[in-house]
Each structure stands twice: as C-alpha cells, then as structure tokens.
Amino acid sequence: MATKDLEKVRYSEKNGARDPLLHGKVDEGSLKFVLLSTFIAVCGSYAFGTCIGFTAPDQEAIIADLDLSVAEFSLFGSILSIGATIGAITSGNVGDFLGRKRAMGLSSIICLIGWLAIFFSKGPISLDAGRFLTGWGIGIFSYVVPVYVSEIAPTSIRGGLTTLNQLMIVLGISFTMLLGIAISWRGLALHGMLPCIIMLLGLLIIPESPRWLAKVGDREECEKSLSKLRGKDAHISYEIAQIQESLDIVQHLPKAGIMDLFQKRYIRSVIISVGLMAFQQCGGVNGIGFYASEIFLAAGNSSAKVGVALYAFIQIPINIMTSFLIDKTGRRPLILFATSGVTFACLLTGTCFLLKDHQILVEWVPSLVVFGVVFFISSFSSGYGAIPWVIMSEMFPLHVKGVAGSLVNLVHWVLAWLLTYTFNFLFVWSPAGTFFVYAAFNVGAIIFIVMLMPETKGKTLEEIQASLNQM
Template identity: 55%
Template sequence: MAISQEVERGENMEQEEMREPLMKEGKSSSTCEEDGSPNNNRGSISMVLFSTLIAVWGSFAFGLCMGYSAPTQSSIIDDLGLTIAEYSVFGSIVNIGAMIGAITSGYIADFTGRKGAMRISAIFCIIGWLVVYFSKEAWSLDVGRFCMGYGIGVVSYVVPVFIAEITPKNIRGGLTTLNQLMICTGSSYAYIVGTFVTWRTLALTGLIPSSILLLGLFFVPESPRWLAKVGKHKEFEVALQRLRGKDADISEEATEIQDYIETLKHLPKAKMLDLFQRRYARSVIIGVGLIFFQQFGGINGYFFYVSNIFESAGFSSGNVGTILCACIQVPITALGAMLMDKTGRRPLLLMSSTGTFLGCFLVGISFYLKGHGVSSGWVPILVLIGILVDIGSFSLGMGSVPWVIMSEIFPINIKGTAGSLVTLMHWVGAWVTSYTFNFLMSWSSSGTSFLYSGVCAACVIFIIMVVPETKGRTLEEIQASMNT
C-alpha cells in the first residue's frame, strides 16, 4: 500500500539527517539488548515493576469510574428522585469530561511531565468522587461525574506512555498491557461490589485507587525520556539508573536516548496540523485507525447495555449474564498480557479482531433467527455465547494492544499532540457507540450486530495491511522504521 511508502528516499535533507543516526541507534540497541536487559549488565527491574504497579492504579480508577453507573442506576434514581433523562445525563457526561481530558492530556504530559499529568488526573478523580458522595441533587452528581471524566481522560493517555518510556523492550508489551487489565479489574469491581453496597459507599471506595496513585508517585522516578527531552540531563541519568538498578551500566542506553533526542531538536514544536505531514502519516493512520476500530466495533454498546440485550434475547433477567461478562474480562486480559511479548502485537490483534467479528456475527444470526421465529429456544444461549466471545476476544487484544502500539509508534516530539488526538478519538467513539446503540437496536437487533461485525472484519484487513510488529524493538528503532 502507499501508506507504507509515504516517505520517499530523497524527500528532503532534514529527514535524511534524522534517519541516519536513528538507524545507527537501532544497531547499537540490538546488540546491547541480546540478553533481554537494557544493556549487557542485567541490573534490576524492581523499580520498573514498582513504578508500573503505582501507575496502573490510575487505570483501576478509570475502570471503576466507567463501571460505576451500571449497578447504581436504580438506587440513585430512587434516593434522589431523578428522572431517566437526568440519570442518562449523569451516566454519559463522563465521556464529555474525558473528551476534554483527552484534548489536553498530551500537552499536560509534555509540560508537567508524565508524573505531573498523573497527579492532576488523581486530584480530579478524588474531587469527583467526593462531590458524587455528598450529592443531593442532579447537578452536583453531574459536576462530580464530569470531574472524574476529565481525570480518566488524562490518565487513559499518560499511563501507557509512562510505562512504555520506563520499561525495557523485552517486557514493555506485557507491562503496558497491565493498563487494560487494571481497567477491566476496576470495571468488574464496580459491577460486583456495586450489587452489595450503596451507591454512596461505592463512590467512597473510588477514593482509594486515586489516593494510592497520588501518594505512590512520590516514590517513583519520572520518565527518563521526558527528562532528556526537556533538557534535565542530570535528572535523566539519575532516573534511568534508578529504573535499571544501581549496578547496571546505563551508558549505552543513555547515549541512545540522548542521540535520538538530539535529532528531534531540528524539528519545530509539533501542533495538531503537523500530524498530517507526510513523515508522520503512517504513525497517525495506525494510531487513529486502531482506536477507530476498537471503539466502532460495538464493544461499549454490548457491555453498557448487556443486561437489556439478554432480556430482549429471552432471558428472564440479565444480571447473571452481566456478571459473567464483567468477570470474563480479567482472566482473558491477563492472558493477553502474558502473550504480548511472546506472540507479538500483530498476532494478538488478528486473533482478537477475528474473535470480535465472530462474536458480533453470532449475535446477529441469533436475533435474525428470533425475528423469523426459527429455533427461538436456542436464541438466548447463542446470544450469550456470542457476547461472551465478543467481549472475551476484545479483552485478549483489541482492548489493550492499540494502546501499547500507540505508546510505541509516535516520535517523542509529537507524542503529546498525537496522543491527544488518539485519546480524543477513543472518547468520541465511546460516546457515539454508547449513544447510538439503543437507537440502532430499535431499528434492527440483527442489523446492528451485522454492522458491527462488518467493522470488525474491516479491522482484520487493516491490521494485515497497515499495522507493523513492534515486539522486541526499542522505541527508537520502531520510530526509525516508520520512516523507511
């Protein structure tokens, strides 16, 4: 395809000057990382693991926020006397806040650092949960939900970027996938715990993950790549040494990162319109494309309204199916995390997108049979199987791998701007899918599922034709290859 050839060999001197040092870096890094460590001295990754575990509490807060509205709907409506329309505003306004958070996330992460962005996110989430806990009217619920949305909009971008920038290449995929695993764990926690406690108590527990993140950030280093980018060379070396262990030889990795940063100084500060330059076209198409297919494959519609889907398929109650869907995410996402650095990104994406196609198609067939009065006794079982296949397949790869690849493919000089664009696409897609799902189901239950299965099939083709494999390569090697 022309997408893979967008940078012509003789395009201009600036790109040639960038390519040469980057390709040299690729050779040096491949030799210094043969043993799977960042250099020939293995050092220690204990600080990397600790820093990752702190960061992904932000992901848990993300999942808890997204899952909060489902089990609390009836109790909030009854306690505060809300109408369905007022509760719908409460449930959906989180996406509006997240869109704004997404737009500003890259700029915040570039200006305050990755840790600074995570602190801001945690503060907004804490404020949001407190406002919801003390709410007695609809408007205060909306204010709290909006604050939470802004917080998770920021953290949804910065957590995978922070993990990718601190982690050695041989474990980067698996650790970055912990982001999605903790999102799933947070949403499952909300679904399950929310059935046993009051909505105010569940809101109070929302303070825990954000507080852990806020306090834990005092004990972890800043991203070395960001420190090098902003010219804090002493802090850069200290942070890299802490991450690799006090006995590790960081000289080669430090030189590689600094050389790459030097090549970026010749480029102007990136703006949103700069993303549409030819040199960045492939990275932007891959990042935006994967998030587009992730969201418009219908996953949010199925997950948010799964109880109603089961009831329309013939189940007397959708609660059991809803809990099954919530629980299946965690173990399968964990499996995807373990496979990430073994099978590679592309195989996981292909298996996942193929599975989502089959799941959506099976749901479509089930409702088609019901509409024509054929094998109606089997429809509930087929719908359950189809949705479990869809959600399980999504959790295996499409939920997490696009974020991993997004954190890897963008050069650091445009990472903030490009990250904002991709994260904005995520939240716009989430809002469009969740808002239109019920209207589409009213039009045609089978047609809606067939539509989503078509999007998933297109995703398979997109992955085969466009998406590169990034397993086992440094960030600098990946970004150099995007321009060849």
C-alpha cells in the same frame, strides 16, 4: 556527540558488553522497581474502570435517593464522556508540560474532587459536576498511563507491562460492578477514591520518565531515573545514547501542532494509531458492554444476571493471559486473533436475533446470545482492548507524542460516546442488523491490520520510529 556515543556502545556490544535489560535478561532488583512504578501508574487505569462501572449497579438507588428523572440520570451517565473528551484534548499537552508523574498526580486530584462531589451530592448539579470531573481526570489518565509505562519499561517486557493498563481498567469495572451489589452508591464513590489516594502516595517514590527528562534537557535526572529503573550495576549508556540520538534528530524542529501530524514523516503513525482506535470503538464494544443486560433480555432470557456476571468475570483471566502473551506472540498475531474472534461473535449474535425474528430455533437463541456476547468480550480482551493503546504509546517520537496522544485519545472518547449513544437507536431498528454492522467494522479492522500495522515486538521505541520513517 550522541551519535558517536551510540556507535561507541554498539562497538562495545560486539565485544560482549550488551545491556541485559534491552535484550531479555532483567535484573531482579530493578525489575521489582519497574513493576512497582508500573503498579502505581496503572492505579490510574483502575480509577478509569471505577468510573465506567459506577452507574451500572446503582441506577435505581441514585434515582430514588436524589429523586432524579430518567433524563437527569441519563445526563449524569453520559457527562462522563464529555469530561473525558476534554481530558483527552488536554492530555498530551498536560503530559508534555508537567511531565508524566505530575500529570498523573493532577488527574488523581481531579478525580478525587469529582468523587467527593458525587459522595456529598444532594441533587443533580453536584452529581453531574462530580461525574464531569472524574471524566476529565480519566481522559488524562487514558493517555499518560500507557505512555509512562512504555517509557520506563525494558524493551523485553514493554508490551506486557503496557497491557496492564487495559487489565486494570477491566478489574476496576468488574470489582465496581460487584461491589455495587453489596454496598451503597455513596460507599462505591469512596471506593473510587482509593486508587487515586494510592497513586498520590506512590508518586512520591517512583521516578519520572527518563525519556521525558531527556526531552526537557535534564540529562542528570534522566540518568538517575534510568539507573533506578535498570539497576545500579546496569550499563545504561546504550539506552541513554539511543534516547539522545532520537532527541538530537528532532530538537531543531518547532513545537508540534495538530497539523504537523499530517506531514509525511508522521502520517503513517497517525493512520495506524487513529485507525486502530477507531476500529476498536466502531466494532461495538461500548454499545455491547453498556447494554449487555438489555441484549440478554431481548434475546429471551428471563434474567440478565448470569450473563452480566459472566461478562464481568471472563475479562479478568483473559486480560491477565494477554499481558503474558503479548511479548511472546507479538502484537500483530494477537490482535488478528482478537479481531477474528469479535467478528465471529458479532455474526453469531446477529444470526441468533435473525433466527428469533423468523421464529427459528427460538429455544436456543437466549443461550446462544449469551455465548455470543461473552465470546465477544473474551476475544476483545485477548488483544483488541489493549494493543491499540500499546501501539499508540510506541508509534510517535517524543516531540509529537503529546499532540498525537491527544488526537488518538480524542478519537477514542468521541467514538465511545457516539457508539454508546447510538446503540439503542440501532437496536430498536434491528437487533440483528446492529451486530451485522459491528461485524462489518471488525472485518474492516482485520484488513486494516494486515495491510498497515507493523510488528513492534522486541524493538526499542527509537527503532520503531526509525523503521516507520523508512517505509
């Protein structure tokens, strides 16, 4: 039935009845509602950023106020990744079982409880419990937010809207670091609650993902949701038929488990999504970001404040630029540009430390290292940060998206923890060697992208999955 409907709509398209939302002309009223829905969703991304940026400006204050040892504070900082790993493992199943909206609501509540525990902390136990809970919440957010946005967005602007996930993470990190200079750590915990409260209120007015509603068999609500997102006068029959045809193909299949992802029909999607996320993390972003001040001081800068401020600010305009460019240039050119940039930055920074070791051009090294690290995050923000999440949200059909998202999310958080944990050991071994190791991984990423990553610009989610199965 769905296939006949689709053919009927395709025939009508040949006679001029094309859905404007699928082919580049977006109705102003419906676009505003899509943007509102996206904004509410990416409040979860901002919440993600506030958790990442919380410890950087307040380490000394928290240690002094709660009389913590360095080991106790280290546990407090790292336990976020443990909570996020658990959130990542459960994120796909939570998103599939509860729906995208309720999963975001649950994550907001978990984060709120975590921030309250941190705010009222009198010792390390409640502090660690709160940090763990915020990690669990953002672990779910990191999957469900880009998936929701990709499932509600018109094809013509899907890439740009999905990159807002990364932009809001960056804004959350940057504003949290700056606020931490001016307000107490308990006040900063209150700031962390704000995006969660906005999301909980906003979820009352935005629609559920039409693709998830179709997946659970609620055709009436699916059509209502899509009508809200595309406008009352939009012709949604083509998109409905495409969604239904895709579901008809897979509805006879059993519920997907982790081992099902390694079947021939999904293995290419798994390799691409997991590979991009693995290379993104192994390229050094979390090690460099978490310990930027240590890098600047080791290079010979008398103060790390200028470098850290540049590192925080430069990401914002570049991520905004990326949101506009991704649907114009395509995913592949943008991520290749970004990976080439981070490779150059790692080679430059590594070479600077090598020169310092041999006492060559020592007076130039501090400034060049700041330039190298800032160039690294600039290049990373121009596509390497956002595009792996965009690709993850586009690669998989609905019936395996949950388990696939959990796998990709798990890889992200495990490697994020590993890179953060090992950076100091590598840096003590050799500052130059650390950056050359990261450069090698980034060269591997360039080769991987050229050989395996497809271009998804301008294709519906169903068309992307169909083309992958034909390769």
